Amino acid sequence: MPTERPITTVLATVPFEEHEVDQLREAFAPAELVRVDSSDDARIEEVLRTADVAVLEGDLDQRHLDAPNLAWVHCDHSGLNKSARPEVFEKGLLVSGSAGRSAPALAQHGFFFALSLTYQAKELQRDQANRTWRGIPDYFHRPALWGQTLGVVGFGRTGQEMARLGRAFGMHVVVLRRKQDGGVPDFVDEMLTTDSGDSVMDLADRCDVIMLATQLTDATHHLFSTEQFERMRPSAVLVNISRGPVVDERALEEALRTGRIAGAASDVFATEPLPADSGLWDAPNFYLTPHMTPRMPDKTQRSIDIIVENVRRFRSGETLLNQLTEADVYHGATHPR
DSSP, X not given: OOOOOOOOEEEEOOOOOHHHHHHHHHHHTTXXXXXXXXXXXXXXXXXXXXXXXXXXXXXXXXXXXXXXXXXXXXXXXXXXXXXXXXXXXXXXXXXXXXXXXXXXXXXXXXXXXXXXXXXXXXXXXXHHHTTOSSOSXXXXXXXXXXXXXXXXXXXXXXXXXXXXXXXXXXXXXXXXESSOOSSOOTTOSEEXXXXXXXXXXXXXXXXXXXXXXXXXXXXXXXSBSHHHHHHSOTTOEEEEOSXXXXXXXXXXXXXXXXXXXXXXXXXXXSSSSOOTTOGGGGOXXXXXXXXXXXOOTTHHHHXXXXXXXXXXXXXXXXXXXXXXXXXXXXXXXXXOO
């Protein structure tokens, strides 16, 4: 039986309510949990001199990499690309996140986009403002989502929720994920894997709606660019709920302005806030939201549940929920723009 990993001191910068922090204290007991405001740099550095574990509001930085005893860092958000640095693995630091806490809301956000594009929400709103009845030509000939093919890229919790909703909307669901992990769920019609040689090109030309829910890594940077847009059906739309750099924004704008694809939508961008001079602001048939989505009512409790389970897993030497691997490394600024 493996030796239990000890935890003596925990740094916590998450902005939870006191009764929520008490759940963490109970899970980490008998370790001491030291709560510090994320802006108190001096106190953070002091606690990091002895901390074994850090539960952070944001991403890790050089202070955490330099901490002498730190063995595990949990970042309380979904995308860990800013923490997925090669030095993390060189140090042997375990890093996990809270992916999945907002998955149902994010999947619904994706379908808000898909429905807006399908039902031409902007044009309907324009006609309502102008008191115009049936002002959209050939509207009755537009296909509904029912019977169309949905491609989901990434099959974490958000991707799974997207697939479930796609099935609920009567769509044929095709998923592309990194590797096969268990069987194919009954709400997925086809499962493709990059480990077996499949790629986005294998679904780009057969899907009516493509939703991106993948992590941002070196492998997924500009996953959709000119080549992929040229492969897509002219009637197809792309929805990005993952991270901005997964899509080549220049290629996306060109695809929209030339009518290479029918439309697109994104909640995330390579630079946020989206610069005022970006051509995406007024690109045709493009919907955007400013990297925000309505909140899950139990979002914080979902985070706590992930952390508490990971405390057990850390102590017993098991793989953590949402644990970074070397396949997740993202060099970020080293990628050409």
